[in-house]
Amino acid sequence: MFVLLLSQIACHTIEKQALNNDSAPVQDSDSDPTTGGPCARAIYVPKSGVDTTESVLADADAATFGAAPTPFQVHLSWAEDPMTSMSFVWRTDGDTLASQVQVGADTSYGFGTIGASFTVLGGDTFGRVHEAHVCGLTAGTTYHYRVGGEGHWSEDRTFTTAPAEGSTAPFRFVVAGDSRDNQVVWGQILDAAEAFAPDFYLFSGDAVDLGSDLTEWDAWLAEGVGHTDYRPVMIAHGNHEFLAQPFFALFALPDNEQWFSFDYGNAHFAFLNDTLADMSAQATWLDQDLKATTKPWKFAHHHQPAYSSCTTHGSSTVVRDAWSSVEEQNGVVVDFSGHNHNYERSVPLLNGQETDLAHGTTYVVSAGAGADLYGNNLAQTFTETATVDNNWVLVEINGASMTLTAYDLSGNVIDQLTATR
Ligand SMILES: [Fe+2]
Structure with a gap:
């Protein structure tokens, strides 16, 4: 049964259909499934304004393959709990409908899920996007997986679920x-970043110059192969x-895919969309979300x-007025953003005033993943350090300690911060 949801977004209205609501695992008849279970979050397919037929979920027909059915640009994200789930998005030619993922402890897999597929606006040459979620996984476990359908599977790959609840094991993530x-x-x-074996990647937006330009998304996704x-x-x-359709089509994210949160280890991550005209609803949500978590980071x-x-x-x-006091008063250790093409880190702030690391929110801008660089004005009193350079950030959490290291493209350390919580 289709459930129609309307999501009002500033001047845009993005209409989505909730599909495959139970995402029940499809058991392989000759295997012994020992894990897997239903997902709570539906697959939301952004509806095309041009081709309303193809924007609707195609039946996840396990046997329909087009001329180029081999999955490509496979990438992972979490639409649900990182401890127990993984979400998969990949592409094929437009006629391939098979949207399966198989998962298991080894390359015999053992269980799987049928997902959804859809085309994107203006995407005649872009082919079809497929999405599937697997839930009920075991925390802290490495799984093999493949996507596609019988006879046209992707290469075997692996992923690892987030550590079990209560874990204080070290982990690390990349910000760009x-x-x-x-x-x-x-x-x-x-x-x-490969040299540091990160557990996941956070990207702060402007992946492309024009969100509706599929050739730019093509380039971004192609760079992720072997990593994402x-x-x-x-x-x-x-x-x-x-707010163009490809963003919503190409990433399987929690909730409305604009503001959401997730936990990994002893850390909590809240994502926000600061491109909307009215951010008050997110402020209310953020306050409740941050108050609800017991994670120290x-x-x-x-x-x-x-x-x-x-x-x-x-x-x-506008962003400061909307969210900074909420973040600072609820113990956010670092606010990551991009947009300003440089690297910079503020002093820790509480109620807009400088404080110590233990009580303040540090604002880090890492916007150096390719866009033309901008200048800095070091005269700002809140600025701790600023560098005009391409850059990325590695964050390492080890129990009560966090080390944040910013690198340039030559591997030089351009900033480092250590904090405890
Ligand atoms: Fe921007």
């Missing part, structure tokens, strides 16, 4: 943003995504900086 029209740098960052097909990537909505992630010395955009006082 703003590839815009130069996605090659995003690929360079992913290559460089082994580790999830979570992305915030940037102003250059323009709380991070916020969105696109436009509340505090920035960038000479092009500077600080967004």
Whole structure:
């Protein structure tokens, strides 16, 4: 049964259909499934304004294959709990409807799920996007997986679920943003980060210059091959995504895919969309979300900086007024954003005033994944450090300790911060 949801977004209305609501695992008859279970979150397919037929979920027909059915640009994210789920998005030619994922402890797999598929606006040459979620997995476990359908599976790959509840085991993640029209740098960052074996990637938006330009998404997704097909990537909505359909089609994210949160280990991550005209609803949500978590490490992630010395955009006082006090009063340790093409870190702030690391929110801008660089104005009193350079950030959490290290593309450390919680 289809359930129609309407999502009002600023001047845009994105109509989505909730599909495959139970996402019940499809058991392989000759295997012994020992895990897997129903998902809580439906697969939401963005409805095309041009081709309303193809924008509806195609029956996840296990046997329908087109001329180029081999899955490509497979990438991972979490639409549900990182401890017990994984979400998969991939592409094929437009006629391939098979949308299966198989998962298991080894390459005999053992259980799987049927997902959904759809085309995107203006995407005649872009083919079909497929999405599937697998739930009921065991925490802290490495799984093999493949996507596609019988006779046309992707290569075997692996992923690892988040550590079990209560874990204080070390983990690390990458933060980057703003590839815009130069996605090659995003690929360079992913290559460089391999040496640190990150557990997942956070991208703060403006992955492309024009959100409806599928060739740019093609380039961004192609750079992820070998990285984001082994580790999830979570992305915030940037102003250059323009609320266009490809963003919603190409990423399987929680809830409305604009503001949502998830936990990993002893950390909590809240994602926000600062491109909307009215951000008050997100402020209310954020306050409730941050108050509800008991994780010691709380991070916020969105696109436009509340505090920035960038000479092009500077600080967004709109974002600051909407969310900063909520973050600072609820113990967010770092607010990550992009948009201003440089690297910078603020002093810790509480109620807008400088405080110590233990009591304040530090604002980090990492917007160096390819877009033309902007200048900095170091005269800002809230600025701790600022560098005009392509950059990315590695965050390492080890129990009560966090180390944040910013790198340039040559592997030089351009900033480092250690905090405890
Ligand atoms: Fe931006």
